[in-house]
């Protein structure tokens with residue numbers, strides 16, 4: 001009877017988790033679809049290669065080997081250990097305990113491998129936690145990392161430690177019970193060190209401890225998966241499409257706007273054949289003016305701050321932080337998504353926009369377009385492209401630019417060059 005109640009509770013848990021994950025999936029998808037369609041996505045093989053090397057192989061992470069190694073342990077360890085989830089689900093649905101134990105030596109080998117990885121994950125989490133909270137690395141303490149982003153990062157690290165510990169304690173309790181009931185103990189490689197702590201418990205208490213940690217593990221994993229979809233850890237999944245769709249040519253290259261190129265070509269040659277394009281807004285004012293790939297990138301941002309730590313504008317005390325640009329895009333998407341959800345899926349203008357309410361003109365103009373941010377980003381996110389789009393909007397739609405740039409534009413218009421002198425006077429210096 002107790003087993004059946006437990007099975008029903010387990011199935012209910014799966015359904016509830018599935019519901020929340022599906023709901024969040026729909027929400028994120030509809031936010032990303034607020035954007036304009038992406039440009040061409042040809043050269044599929046190159047894209048696939050990029051995705052495998054950068055998202056799966058974490059190639060760019062290895063620019064900083066120590067952090068890369070820890071991240072790899074955390075990433076691979078967590079994914080591999082959760083193969084154990086298959087057994088947990090089978091046990092939960094069938095009301096069994098360690099359904100795969102019949103595999104004998106291979107099962108012991110697998111659990112031992114998972115235990116080693118679990119111990120490494122705990123060590124990596126403790127080091128990451130210390131780096132963030134004690135070592136005071138500048139990039140983890142900038143203005144955009146206060147309050148929720150900081151709590152979010154710490155919560156995940158603490159949760160991972162709890163989940164891994166629950167897994168090890170369950171194994172320790174099960175080993176002692178097996179020893180007491182059948183005289184045989186599997187001697188798991190890491191959890192055997194926890195056995196002395198549990199030895200004083202009675203067999204029934206050990207069984208309760210094993211059940212408790214089993215439930216803690218599965219509830220924790222499901223809660224983690226649901227929570228993951230609400231946090232920056234969505235990058236675990238979205239890094240794959242983000243790198244697949246990232247720019248294949250030099251990411252620092254600023255592409256011309258097709259509509260403007262067409263105009264210029266027609267001015268030079270009225271009979272030129274140009275591909276017609278739909279002109280909506282020049283540049284970007286709000287998230288709906290960005291591409292779906294740019295919006296996807298915002299959801300994929302890990303908030304690691306590598307871009308900001310390489311940004312010359314940020315380093316010289318300017319207001320700009322490329323990480324904040326990506327976080328702002330995500331926050332604005334969420335704001336629109338929430339408003340739509342409250343209004344039966346219909347979006348009504350709220351008088352706000354990404355430019356102005358989230359990203360200031362001062363930030364936009366602080367960018368030197370050096371592209372250091374994209375080079376530093378472990379998953380090829382390109383904040384510079386967004387900043388250029390925001391600038392295009394300011395100049396082409398609102399005729400707004402800082403004084404120094406306005407004079408340059410005037411000179412280009414009047415003198416055909418950025419200098420404040422007539423074209424006829426340009427060679428005067430040769431007279432001296």
Ligand code: SF4
Pocket residue numbers: 307310311312313314320321322366367368369370371372373374383384387
């Ligand atoms: S391109 Fe702009 S945002 Fe990116 S690193 Fe350079 S100055 Fe900073």
Ligand code: SF4
Pocket residue numbers: 300301302303304305306307308322323326376377378379380381383
């Ligand atoms: S844009 Fe890239 S480098 Fe910058 S914080 Fe996000 S993931 Fe890190």
